[in-house]
Amino acid sequence: MSDPIVLAEGLHKRFGATRALRGLDLAVPAGTVCGVLGPNGAGKTTAVRVLATLTGPDAGRARVAGFDVVRDADRVRARIGLAGQHAAVDGRLTGRENLRMFGRLHHLTRRAARARADELLERFGLAAAADRLAGGYSGGMRRRLDLVASLILRPDVLFLDEPTTGLDPRGRTGIWDAVRALAADGTTVLLTTQYLEEADRLADQIAVVDHGRVIATGSPDALKARIGDHLDVVVADPAQAAATAAALATLPGARPAVEAGPGRFSVPVAAGAVRLAEAVRALDRAGVDAADVALRRPTLDEVFLSLTGRPAENTAPDAAPAAAR
Numbered sequence: 001m002s003d004p005i006v007l008a009e010g011l012h013k014r015f016g017a018t019r020a021l022r023g024l025d026l027a028v029p030a031g032t033v034c035g036v037l038g039p040n041g042a043g044k045t046t047a048v049r050v051l052a053t054l055t056g057p058d059a060g061r062a063r064v065a066g067f068d069v070v071r072d073a074d075r076v077r078a079r080i081g082l083a084g085q086h087a088a089v090d091g092r093l094t095g096r097e098n099l100r101m102f103g104r105l106h107h108l109t110r111r112a113a114r115a116r117a118d119e120l121l122e123r124f125g126l127a128a129a130a131d132r133l134a135g136g137y138s139g140g141m142r143r144r145l146d147l148v149a150s151l152i153l154r155p156d157v158l159f160l161d162e163p164t165t166g167l168d169p170r171g172r173t174g175i176w177d178a179v180r181a182l183a184a185d186g187t188t189v190l191l192t193t194q195y196l197e198e199a200d201r202l203a204d205q206i207a208v209v210d211h212g213r214v215i216a217t218g219s220p221d222a223l224k225a226r227i228g229d230h231l232d233v234v235v236a237d238p239a240q241a242a243a244t245a246a247a248l249a250t251l252p253g254a255r256p257a258v259e260a261g262p263g264r265f266s267v268p269v270a271a272g273a274v275r276l277a278e279a280v281r282a283l284d285r286a287g288v289d290a291a292d293v294a295l296r297r298p299t300l301d302e303v304f305l306s307l308t309g310r311p312a313e314n315t316a317p318d319a320a321p322a323a324a325r
């Protein structure tokens, strides 16, 4: 594997009493997409801000595109792009004008800025809307325009902080397509997200962040295999709870069923080990009348529960009870 183009070692960052980063380590190979997955307050934005040289770490170090983010911040800045949770697009300008303006702000000649704007609008599916005021764009298009603006200087590394939070499925798909196109061009992308599905679809490697630290890393498949699937069962008669739990316990790799409500069960099972038909048969044999049986991927909450033994509650790093760590 090539040297990591993003390398963070033991990053610490404190805001008053809040320890936003507590020894964060991260290594992203060049040309890959890294998904930094974590709940509210995990430290994702802080990590991105340190890597993008917007704020300095209190301890630890980081290199991006071969340069130290503190000592060589200017060199790092010249090689990265950043698009945040809140789009920095000017609604009073058209999409094309926005991109030209970004180009000029980044010291491109007028001509180069025009050419680059046209190229990016075409490449990222914004050409048809290019001459409309950005203020009239949908949330998804605005975010896409913001992302595209961060590509004006052809960055080696693009940081995207929750690029799809708050978008509808269509807007989200538009961003995903853009990230895939970038990855295909060889741009390294580091994106933060609260959605397992998003990390799953886009990332080569996922880093799960909690309380300012990376608590698990791996390919989506490796992480899923660790966490497993979930089998959700709804039984018609809640009195059959015990029989249901017993039947589900016979499935390969099954952990004890969690009763999610009267007659509703959720069972963690080894990824790919259980087929739906098997589950239905096991329930049938036990004489359980199942109203619904579904096999699904874990939610982020379940990933957290599995990795940390506690739910992914939205708390500040220091607000969680010590006993829960």
Ligand SMILES: Nc1ncnc2c1ncn2[C@@H]1O[C@H](COP(=O)(O)OP(=O)(O)OP(=O)(O)O)[C@@H](O)[C@H]1O
Binding pocket: 015, 016, 018, 019, 020, 038, 039, 040, 041, 042, 043, 044, 045, 046, 047, 194, 315, 316, 317
């Ligand atoms: N400038 C700041 N001043 C004070 N506290 C801050 C500041 N920036 C972040 N924090 C705190 O640091 C912790 C980590 O915040 P951060 O924004 O990095 O989390 P996040 O993972 O990006 O969360 P979200 O998913 O909500 O965006 C939080 O407790 C947050 O309140």
Ligand SMILES: [Mg+2]
Binding pocket: 044, 045, 046, 085, 161, 162
């Ligand atoms: Mg954030």
